[in-house]
Amino acid sequence: MHDGLARGAGWLSVWAAGVLGIALALSACAPASPVQPIATSIDDLQAEATVENFFELLEDGDARSAVLMTDLDVDIDADEALLLADEVYSSVDSRPELVEATQAETVADGAQVQVRYQVGDDTRDETMQLVRIPKEGTVPEHRIVHLSSETVGVDMSGAERLPDGTEYRINGVDVTAAIVAAVQDASATGGTPRVLAFGGSYPIDVVVPGSDGFSDTFLLEVPTFVGGDSAGEGFADFVSEYGF
Numbered sequence: 410m411h412d413g414l415a416r417g418a419g420w421l422s423v424w425a426a427g428v429l430g431i432a433l434a435l436s437a438c439a440p441a442s443p444v445q446p447i448a449t450s451i452d453d454l455q456a457e458a459t460v461e462n463f464f465e466l467l468e469d470g471d472a473r474s475a476v477l478m479t480d481l482d483v484d485i486d487a488d489e490a491l492l493l494a495d496e497v498y499s500s501v502d503s504r505p506e507l508v509e510a511t512q513a514e515t516v517a518d519g520a521q522v523q524v525r526y527q528v529g530d531d532t533r534d535e536t537m538q539l540v541r542i543p544k545e546g547t548v549p550e551h552r553i554v555h556l557s558s559e560t561v562g563v564d565m566s567g568a569e570r571l572p573d574g575t576e577y578r579i580n581g582v583d584v585t586a587a588i589v590a591a592v593q594d595a596s597a598t599g600g601t602p603r604v605l606a607f608g609g610s611y612p613i614d615v616v617v618p619g620s621d622g623f624s625d626t627f628l629l630e631v632p633t634f635v636g637g638d639s640a641g642e643g644f645a646d647f648v649s650e651y652g653f
Contacts, residue, residue, distance in 0.1 A: 453513040456520035456539055459552050464507035464526060467634060470499030472607055479554040480540050481561060483605060489594070491587035492579070492606040500580040501609040503529035505634040517541070520552055528608040528632055535633070562603040562636040563629060567645030568592050569602060570653040576616040584613070608634045615647075623651050 459478070466475040472493040476485050483490050491497060498504070508525040520539040525532060538555040568575075569592045577585045591602040611629040616622070627647045630639035 452515040452520070456513040456515055456522050456552055457510045459539060459554065460510045460513075460522045460524060460537055461507060463554050464505060464510075464524075464634070467505045467607055468507070470501075470504060471495060472498035475607065479556045481556040482558050487590075488586035489590040490605050491582075491584045492604055492611065494582075497579050497582050497584060497611075498607065498609070500582070501611050503608070503610040503630075505608040508532065519555065526634060528634065529610065529630075531632060533633060556635055558605070560635065561607075562605045563631050564638045565591055565602040565604050565644050567643070567648040567653070569595065570645075570648055571615075571617055572619055572622075574618040578614040578616075579611050603636075606631050606636055608632065608636070617651070617653075621652065625651075 463475055463478050466472075466478065473485050473495050476483065476490075476493060483493075485493060506527045508527060510522050510524050512523040514521045519541045522537050522539065523534070524537055525534050527533075539552040540555045542551050542553060544550045565588055568588050575585070576583065577588050587604055588602070591604045594600070595602040606629075608631050611631065613627045613629050614624070615627055616624045625647075627644060629644070630641060631637060632639055
């Protein structure tokens, strides 16, 4: 009886050793899991946290607070910033959602943070620039997101072809003043009409007066968190369909 138990125990030991050997061999052959880059200093962690907070505000539709986390030179209460108003931005679909923020690298005047985020069904990888703001009074040194008013926003070319009195609304909110301001600025500078807007899908109800007028809805797709122009139909194509 004891000999049988001893033989059984011996067989189990050999079997266990064999299984362990196979497992070790397989693990040695398996590809190594990718190592995710992580922040390596307090400054790097703060830079990542700044980016994460910024995207949280965009995802929540709090464009006003998001603007305050940037160096964007714009009056949030001005006509040209109407699409950044909370009542507008909180109502649009496909606002940016952060997937991950990695590989933060701080430098003397700011930081760079690599991000992956989604706008609708599209995923993008970009490098965000942060600017260092020195300590002032009781406000400690911190970093804000660098944005340029020349690149933030979306092309509204075609609006200049529509007659005076054309109205624009987004989910019931009148944004006519923003588009008129963009057209007037483009006329004065010789550029193209650009409206300040963060990423998302904006359904614009357009009402054009007159015998040749029309009422229709144009879906303005802003593909990146800072704006950009959609690869699909632009507003100029939309108004051309009605002969303008």
